[in-house]
Amino acid sequence: MEKKLILDDTVRTIGKRTDGYINFGQKPDGSQFRIPVIVIEGDKDGPTLLVDACTHGDEYEGAEAIIQMADKLQTETFAGTFIGVPALNFEAFSCISRVSLSDGFNLNRIFPGNKETYITHRLAYIYMERVVEYADFVITFHGGGDVLHLEPIIGYLPGDDEISRKTLELAKAFNQKFIWRMQNLPFNGVSSIEYKNILGIPSILPEVGSHCGRLYDREKNVKICYDGITNVMLALKMLDGELPVPVEKMHVELHYLHSRNGGIQRLVKKKGEIVEEGEILGEIYDVFGNKIEELKAPYRGVVIGFWSVPVIRPGDWWYLYAKILD
Ligand SMILES: [Zn+2]
Numbered sequence: 135m136e137k138k139l140i141l142d143d144t145v146r147t148i149g150k151r152t153d154g155y156i157n158f159g160q161k162p163d164g165s166q167f168r169i170p171v172i173v174i175e176g177d178k179d180g181p182t183l184l185v186d187a188c189t190h191g192d193e194y195e196g197a198e199a200i201i202q203m204a205d206k207l208q209t210e211t212f213a214g215t216f217i218g219v220p221a222l223n224f225e226a227f228s229c230i231s232r233v234s235l236s237d238g239f240n241l242n243r244i245f246p247g248n249k250e251t252y253i254t255h256r257l258a259y260i261y262m263e264r265v266v267e268y269a270d271f272v273i274t275f276h277g278g279g280d281v282l283h284l285e286p287i288i289g290y291l292p293g294d295d296e297i298s299r300k301t302l303e304l305a306k307a308f309n310q311k312f313i314w315r316m317q318n319l320p321f322n323g324v325s326s327i328e329y330k331n332i333l334g335i336p337s338i339l340p341e342v343g344s345h346c347g348r349l350y351d352r353e354k355n356v357k358i359c360y361d362g363i364t365n366v367m368l369a370l371k372m373l374d375g376e377l378p379v380p381v382e383k384m385h386v387e388l389h390y391l392h393s394r395n396g397g398i399q400r401l402v403k404k405k406g407e408i409v410e411e412g413e414i415l416g417e418i419y420d421v422f423g424n425k426i427e428e429l430k431a432p433y434r435g436v437v438i439g440f441w442s443v444p445v446i447r448p449g450d451w452w453y454l455y456a457k458i459l460d
Pocket of ligand 1: 275277
């Protein structure tokens with residue numbers, strides 16, 4: 135890393151690894167809003183890979199994988215620099231919340247942020263200025279959190295230029311089946327997209343794990359994240375070794391299908407199922423047991439995710455349903 139990432143507080147330095155915090159605002163209680171950062175300098179020259187998690191505070195699978203990867207890399211030979219940010223929205227993470235508690239904002243809708251207004255906007259701005267800026271490649275982990283289930287899917291912003299080509303290569307290198315072309319998102323301010331658009335950094339968004347699988351699948355999903363980081367580092371030649379056998383990919387475009395009514399929902403089609411146009415995806419019942427809504431597949435597609443809580447409110451994301459592109 136030529137330019138130097140500066141931490142405000144160093145917690146510890148062990149050999150080539152430094153753990154610390156970047157501060158971005160004093161709270162009324164005198165403590166700081168802060169971003170925990172792990173920096174590990176490799177033994178040879180190479181790219182800087184930034185891996186972050188908990189842009190949404192309740193999506194922990196990537197966080198655990200970052201902690202495990204840092205533990206491995208501090209004693210292992212590798213090229214380049216690894217920057218790990220296990221809990222970007224540290225306040226939301228601490229409160230087991232998707233969004234910021236102090237101002238209510240969803241950090242993944244307000245990038246690139248600004249220094250002058252709300253604390254979550256300041257977090258986005260300071261993070262890009264003081265951390266993301268130093269990266270050559272970014273993996274930014276998400277997941278289903280506490281209310282959705284998602285099959286592992288690797289998002290990237292497509293385009294015709296060289297950065298977009300590298301971004302797609304990164305998404306494929308992660309080595310999961312579903313590759314998500316994020317060309318039609320119905321909202322703005324997504325960190326991974328702004329890292330690419332504003333800073334020109336190839337950046338991918340893996341969605342892995344959720345609360346509904348954590349009782350049995352916590353380790354499995356953390357391992358998917360961990361293996362994905364390893365595979366990207368192998369592809370970038372930061373680690374020596376054989377690339378894994380590529381899994382067969384399905385390129386998709388994700389759509390968010392909302393519920394019209396609230397009630398108790400029943401999932402008819404579940405994760406990974408291919409559904410024909412017109413087939414019923416899910417149903418909603420009122421508290422007297424009457425069916426009040428049916429959701430039909432608007433096209434032939436594949437179920438990537440769904441609302442995982444039995445109760446659903448009007449307007450919630452019910453199905454994350456994908457068009458199959460190729
Ligand atoms: Zn998320």
